[in-house]
Amino acid sequence: MGPNGPGHAPARRSGFAGARAGTSGLMRTDDTGEPAAATITPYQDGPLLVRGDFALVTPDGERIDARRGTVALCRCGRSALKPFCDGTHKMVNFRAGTTREG
Numbered sequence: 001m002g003p004n005g006p007g008h009a010p011a012r013r014s015g016f017a018g019a020r021a022g023t024s025g026l027m028r029t030d031d032t033g034e035p036a037a038a039t040i041t042p043y044q045d046g047p048l049l050v051r052g053d054f055a056l057v058t059p060d061g062e063r064i065d066a067r068r069g070t071v072a073l074c075r076c077g078r079s080a081l082k083p084f085c086d087g088t089h090k091m092v093n094f095r096a097g098t099t100r101e102g
């Protein structure tokens with residue numbers, strides 16, 4: 001596996017909580033009421049956690065092997081394992097909220 005593979009478990013090193021009880025239920029899309037195939041959750045001062053049935057692809061459409069149903073994607077821009085979070089956000093003191101407002 002290459003360095004982009006999620007098998008390196010960056011989520012555990014990054015210190016964010018990961019999947020928690022009460023957050024794994026199916027979300028419904030606003031427009032159809034159908035269950036969402038995947039959810040994306042911005043973590044306070046941390047990555048975007050993607051859960052569910054999704055495909056991670058390059059801009060050229062090449063598939064990036066996520067290997068599991070939940071991945072943490074870097075949003076601080078400093079990970080050495082992009083697009084995956086490697087925990088660097090903590091070392092660079094990345095700050096971002098969980099909503100548009102903060």
Ligand code: FES
Nearest residue numbers: 074075076085089
């Ligand atoms: S969000 Fe974790 S390394 Fe960027």
